[in-house]
Amino acid sequence: MPDAEEIERLRVEFQAALAAAATDQALRVVRDRFLGRKGGVIASLMKAVASASPADRPLLGMLANQFKNEIEGALDARRASLESGRPVAGGLDVTLPGRQVPLGHLHPLTHVRHQVEAIFSRMGYEILEGPEIEDDYHNFEALNMPPEHPARDMQDTFFLGQPVPQRGLGTPGTRVSTRPAPPDRPATLLRTHTSAMQIRYMEAHEPPVRIVAIGKVFRRDNPDLTHTPMFHQFEGLLVDERVTFADLKGTLTAFVREIFAPDIKVMFRPSFFPYTEPSAEMFIGCVFCGGTGCPVCKRTGWLEILGSGMVHPSVLEAVGYDAERYTGFAFGTGIERVAMLKYGVDDIRLFYENDLRFLEQFSF
Ligand SMILES: [Zn+2]
Structure with missing residues (x-):
């Protein structure tokens, strides 16, 4: 009479036979021996079960059926593995590569931003963000650009109108306008540069000042290869006694050497910004x-990377600093510009399209 132990013994026998079967033909022999209709191990087992006592029959029947299914499954798996030439253990192909879980990574702009923050933090600068909605005073006037100053045209501005009460609604809405508010009312706007934050910081702190303001800025530009209505900027400011243009050059040279290459060449060329004097493009x-x-550098061999200069005395006076005692330098550029030059990206819009084919080329 078969019992559970007997079935276990047959199972060991089957596994040994299966392991030894290395060809299709050997596998057929194993199949015939265990699953053959006449005289096969399973057929004999089933017959024996049928004549077992009614008390033992259900359990033995279940075990015998389980064993039969097991044999069929193992034979099928083994045949498949012989066909594909891959080893199989218990129906599991151990040589299949694991399923890859896709891992994301930082956006290139975020990565460059982190690098900028790390480099200037190491040089002792404090990193600030500040509000994206500014008032006219902090964005323009305190930066030496009074209302009629032509330099305001260099930065086409999104003005936020005055809050307009909505008829029948309690909450006031905001009208977006491209015209400044009438002169008798204070204008709010989307900041056109992060320099506005420098004014806020100087209003609240005495020198020495060493800050980098970083974040989104907004300009009324039509999107093209190098312009988008929103981009990211970082601007640095250092104010102390006896700060000279040599400090500016040394700081910015150290920065570009670290972010691009240690042996990169640099050049400073005179420029104009209302809030610095003298001003220089780097x-x-x-x-x-x-x-x-090449076409990118327009055959000049040089690429403009940032604007800089010595802080204009009017800016220092606007925040109540003694412009006789203190001097300083300021600099700024777009994070997009740095990222484009660093990674050879020729269209700024690619950064915002969230096209994985573009983003997957970076791995940070
Ligand atoms: Zn070139």
Whole structure:
């Protein structure tokens, strides 16, 4: 009479036979021996179960059926593995590569932003964000751009109108306008540069000042290869006694060497900004052609990387600093511009389209 122990013994026998079967033909022999209709191990087992006592029959029947299914499954798996040439353990193909869980990574702009923050933090700068909605005073006037100043045209501005009470509704809405509010009312706007934050900081702190303001800024530009109505900027400010243009050059050279390459060439060229005097644009040797001239650098071998200059005395006076005693320098550029030059991206809009084919080329 078969019992559970007997079935277990047959199972061991089957596994040994299966392990030894290395060809299709050997496998057929094992199948015939265990599943053959006449004289097969399972057929004999089933017959024996049928004649077992009614008390034992249900359990033995279940065990015998389980064993039969097991044999069929194992034989099928083994045959499949012989066909594909891969080893199988207990119906599991141990050589299949694991299922990959896709991992995300930082957006290139976030990565560059973190790098900028890390470099200037190490140089002792405090990193600030500040409000994206500014008033006219902090965005323009305190930065040496009074209402009729032509330099305001360099930065086409989104003005936020005065709060308009909605008829029948308790909550006031905000009208977005491209015209400044009438002069008798204070205008609010979307900040056109992070320099506004420098004024706020200086109003609340005495020198020495060492800050980098970083974040989103907004300008009324039509999107093209190099413009978007929103982009990211960082601007630095250092104010102390005896700060000179040499400090500015040293700081910015150290920055570009760290973010691009230790041996990168730099050049400063006179420029104009209302809030710095003298002002300078900083160029780096073209990262695309190595300075020999290419379409990106317009055959000059140089790429403009940032604007800078010594803080205009009017700006220091506007926040109540003694412009005779203190001097300082300021600098700023777009995070997008740095990222485009660093990674050879030729269209700024790619950063905002969330196209995985673009984003997957980066891994941070
Ligand atoms: Zn070039």
